[in-house]
Amino acid sequence: MKTTYQNKYPKSLLNKGTGYLSGYSHSLNPYTGCSFGCSYCYVRQMPVSLFRGAEWGSWVDIKREAAVLFEKELRRAKAKGPVTIFMSSSTDPYQPIEQKEQITRSLLEVMVSDPPDFLWVQTRSPLAARDIDLFQRLGDKVRISMTVETDRDEIRKHFTPAAPPIAARLKTLRLLAEADVPAQATIAPLLPSSEAFADILRPLVKRVCLDDYFMGDGSGGKRTRQLGIEQLYKQIGLEEWYQPDAFRMVYERLRAVFSEEELFLSQKGFEP
Numbered sequence: 041m042k043t044t045y046q047n048k049y050p051k052s053l054l055n056k057g058t059g060y061l062s063g064y065s066h067s068l069n070p071y072t073g074c075s076f077g078c079s080y081c082y083v084r085q086m087p088v089s090l091f092r093g094a095e096w097g098s099w100v101d102i103k104r105e106a107a108v109l110f111e112k113e114l115r116r117a118k119a120k121g122p123v124t125i126f127m128s129s130s131t132d133p134y135q136p137i138e139q140k141e142q143i144t145r146s147l148l149e150v151m152v153s154d155p156p157d158f159l160w161v162q163t164r165s166p167l168a169a170r171d172i173d174l175f176q177r178l179g180d181k182v183r184i185s186m187t188v189e190t191d192r193d194e195i196r197k198h199f200t201p202a203a204p205p206i207a208a209r210l211k212t213l214r215l216l217a218e219a220d221v222p223a224q225a226t227i228a229p230l231l232p233s234s235e236a237f238a239d240i241l242r243p244l245v246k247r248v249c250l251d252d253y254f255m256g257d258g259s260g261g262k263r264t265r266q267l268g269i270e271q272l273y274k275q276i277g278l279e280e281w282y283q284p285d286a287f288r289m290v291y292e293r294l295r296a297v298f299s300e301e302e303l304f305l306s307q308k309g310f311e312p
C-alpha cells in the first residue's frame with residue numbers, strides 16, 4: 041500500500057499517559073498514522089483513524105518543528121514532577137519516512153540534552169539502530185522494546201505484510217545488546233511461533249514480554265473480535281493460536297531458557 045504524507049504543525053506533542061499506559065506520565069507520538077498498517081492494530085478503531093476517510097496504514101502525518109515544541113513542553117512537564125514517556129502509543133516512531141525526516145531523532149536529541157526520568161521506545165523497526173548513539177547517552181533512562189510477535193516470517197507477512205521482517209528486528213536486538221542499550225523483546229500480540237523461538241531470543245535479550253489480545257487489548261479480546269482477526273487465523277488453519285490460553289505454551293517454552301525475573305506478562309512488561 042502506498043503511503044500518503046502530509047505536513048502538520050501540532051500545538052502539543054506530550055499527551056497524558058492513560059489506560060494501559062497509566063504508569064507513564066506522558067505518551068509521545070512523532071507521527072500520526074502508521075505505514076506499517078498492522079491488521080490487529082487497535083488504532084484502526086480510534087477516532088484518529090475512523091474519521092480520516094482513508095485506510096489505516098495508507099497515510100502518515102509528519103509533525104514538523106516537533107523538537108522546538110517538545111523542548112518547551114518537556115521543560116514545563118519536568119518542572120511539575122517526574123516525567124516518564126512512552127514513545128509511541130499510536131504510531132511507530134521509526135516509520136520508514138523517519139530515515140529521511142528524522143523527527144524521532146530530533147526528539148531524542150532534546151531528551152539527551154534534558155533527560156526525562158524514563159523513556160520507553162516501542163517499535164518494530166530496524167531503523168531504531170540508527171539512534172544507538174543517543175540511546176547510549178540516555179543510559180539507564182531508556183529502554184527499547186522491539187516487537188517480535190513471532191519468529192516465523194511467513195506468519196508475520198500474513199498478519200502484518202507492510203511491517204519490517206523478523207530477521208531485521210532480531211538483528212536490531214543484537215546491535216542494541218552489543219551497544220549495552222537496555223532492550224526487551226516484546227511478543228505482542230502473540231502470533232503463532234516455532235519451538236525454536238525462545239532459543240532464538242535467549243542470546244539477544246535479558247528481558248521478554250508476552251502479551252495477547254485477551255490480556256492486552258484492554259477489553260478481554262473484544263476490540264480484537266471487532267477487527268475480525270480470528271478470520272486471519274482460520275485462513276491459515278491456526279485457530280488454536282487464537283485462544284486465551286495459547287500464550288501458556290509459549291510462556292513455558294520461554295521459561296525453559298529464561299528465568300522468571302526475565303519474563304513479563306502483559307501490562308507488567310511495559311511499565312517504566
Ligand code: SF4
Nearest residue numbers: 074076077078081131
Ligand atoms: S506498528 Fe503499531 S501503530 Fe503501527 S500499525 Fe502496527 S500496531 Fe499499529
